[in-house]
Amino acid sequence: MIATKIGVVFAILAVLCCIKSSVQLDRKRMIVADIPGVGKVKGRRIETAWSGKNIFQFFDIKYAESPSGERRFKAPVPAKPWNDVRSAFTPRKGCPSLQALEFVRKNEAKRDVEDCLFLTISTKNLTQSKPVMVYLHGEFLYEGTTLEASPEYLLEKNVVLVAVRYRLAPFGFLSTKTEALPGNAALMDVILALEWVQKYIKYFGGDPNSVTLFGQVGGAAMANVLTMSPKVSPNLFHRVIYQSGSALTPAFTTEHPLKYSKDIGRIAGCNSDDIDKLNRCFMRMNSTTLLEAFAIHGNLNSAKGIGSYGGLQFTVGGPSGILPEHPGKLVQQKKIRYLPTMGGVVKNAGTFLLKEIFEDNFNGTIPDDKFNADKYISHIIKQTNGDDPTGAWKNFAEADFFTEKELKDGTFKSMIPGLIDMCGTIAFKNPVLLALKANAEKLPNSTYLYSFNYEGEYNRYTSEEDFDTDLPFHLGVSLTDENIYLFPWPQHVAYLNNYDTKIAKRMISLWTSFATKGVPRATKIKNWPPMTGETGPYLRIDNSSTIEANFVKEYSITGQDSHNGDSLVDEEYFQSLTQNEEEDDELEDDDDKQ
Known part of the structure; x- marks a missing residue:
């Protein structure tokens, strides 16, 4: 999807010291x-x-x-x-x-x-x-x-x-x-x-x-x-x-x-x-x-x-x-190089794509007058996968991402958590899992899978000035947010608080130890087991990181959180929307009286 994102040139201090004769x-x-x-x-x-x-x-x-x-x-x-x-x-x-x-x-x-x-x-x-x-x-x-x-x-x-x-x-x-x-x-x-x-x-x-x-x-x-x-x-x-x-x-x-x-x-x-x-x-x-x-x-x-x-x-x-x-x-025919591999996806990767769809396809409005549950699901599949000739993704979405109540309601608000999970799963989580699964078939002791679930102070693709502006949902742990803890870029994420700094140090240890010895290790994560099964085990990176068995449960994590009372739906957005509609109705009534 064609869109313009943040580009920021950073500034860094340069200081003088003694160095070897080769420099x-x-x-x-x-x-x-x-x-x-x-x-x-x-x-x-x-x-x-x-x-x-x-x-x-x-x-x-x-x-x-x-x-x-x-x-x-x-x-x-x-x-x-x-x-x-x-x-x-x-x-x-x-x-x-x-x-x-x-x-x-x-x-x-x-x-x-x-x-x-x-x-x-x-x-x-x-x-x-x-x-x-x-x-x-x-x-x-x-x-x-x-x-x-x-x-x-x-x-x-x-x-x-x-x-x-x-x-x-x-x-x-x-x-x-x-x-x-x-x-x-x-x-x-x-x-x-x-x-x-x-x-x-x-x-x-x-x-x-x-x-x-x-x-x-x-x-x-x-x-x-x-x-x-x-x-x-x-x-x-x-x-x-x-x-x-x-x-x-x-x-x-x-x-x-x-x-x-x-x-x-x-x-x-x-x-x-x-x-x-x-x-x-x-x-x-x-x-x-x-x-x-x-x-x-x-x-x-x-x-x-x-x-x-x-x-x-x-x-x-x-x-x-x-x-x-x-x-x-090439994966099916095993015509690939098998290498020590680490890979994963952020928790709410789908919020980035749903944000783009909301802004570009829906023009920043809620299209409930034109869409029902079936049309929302079909549109997301088209935007993330293209054609779905067998209906496999549609069937999977209806069974795993939405409750019967949500499908019956069919409004954008009720379907937001499931639509986020659809975007994240089809575009990012499933492709990464398949790539690591293919590698693990030959190198089960050198393949490491993760889900990055830590929600820090910032989102990488949103500046402090426009954070969640005019969106009907929050971004959560959004696409490439793990990069915040690997690189101090862009400028608005370059200054981490103490909690985020601890995560950054842990991430740096994991990434560089893998690059050094092929085994990711960090303080408090001394035994990240390699991926020996089709869907795990995997490391869930969070405040307290844990080893989990089945990565597929990350596919519907936004919906799970929503059902547990931790929803990314922005209730204030919908309250203001309702208030604006009521004000418009009052103005229409006044016009009719005149």
Whole structure:
């Protein structure tokens, strides 16, 4: 679903200290690192959040030549070495996206706005050999930034953090399944970045033989795809963490991208059904036109549900060779790499999608005059899964997410908890469970499943100013909220209270111990058992974390809480709605009397 989310650039203090001879300090308190065969980069020094340890951070090191001109949509080309000292102490602009549309519009005539294939490295020591964590940001593959991987928490532990920029939206995913537009360009970007890490991370104190690939939502799905792709060399990464996403998430994959590409091309003025002409039109098109056409295409079609819009999915088949078959088939055929794996989903993941549906599909109003229970359920399935030809999801929803009373009532208010659970289960929880279940069949002692149920002070996708504004429900533990406790980003979540800080320290221990030894451990969580069954056991991360047996009970957790008196329904919203309706009725009566 096409939407604009929060993007915040953070500020961090830089201080001076003594460091080893392999790093040089200049008068501006910057540091210079030498990458043999590549060039020199000038970074900055910052501190960890809790203990004030030194971090050496190098923003946006170029790993590929600009994917513009004849390289647009195609596999990236490794960056050429340079002779000067490249600035790496401030971040560059990210890859073209809807979030950056105004910047692209204003600047593409005077600079190459598609020159964006960089990676950011944060390390505490350039001469040691520490485990490497490579982070892929999410935001559903059409926006996002490496800035969200701010290192001040993770580098409390002895790891090296790498955050990768990759092409977004049509630049990274548009496809006609031809050599000109093969699709999956963003995945090819990540593969090249991982190859760069293998060659050069040792010059930043990283161990190329201990690389953990992790990401959230779209980034998690990309990581999962790379465990299935024959284009990925076996030793590019050694462990994976999936946060609220997998390649089995329905929204992320298409076998028929051409119909979307034709529609985007038509909107942009490519008035030809001939594929060669369409390809040439896309190649000549300026960045602004392509982004605007993509946005219009999404806005016109997203309300129709999955399968109605494109330019932001993994392409199955085609000359890229990344995904020879659908991820579901590759899992069934066991054509995947089995790696030590950790993954899970937040408790109320569905609130994010239901918020988008409420705002974009329902225009911020309650459509009870047009919808009943059956139509609400069908609409959610369309938005999260696409078609449901066997009726399996509809039958499951009616049996597991709603009571008979709620189905009979059929109002949006009565169905909110169940609709939240539907969104979260179909789009996130079920795909992650299936991905971990597949891995556990071969590696039952190295597969760890979690549910993140801790509700802290903040939601990651909502600022203090607009928290739950004009929504008929609260967000609860919403999509990617676990990232609040891994990275101090965005700005409104960067200052944790004491309770949230305790959770953050626990999360950092779990994530980094898994990246170090393949076994997640933390204080008070000394024995997180691996996933030996089809649905568990799993760790429920909360104030007091517990080991639970059956992850499927997390599917209907919002409804369970509601039935127990802890509902996410915003009663004040509906009270004000009723009050407004009564006032409107009084005004109508006054008008009639006059």
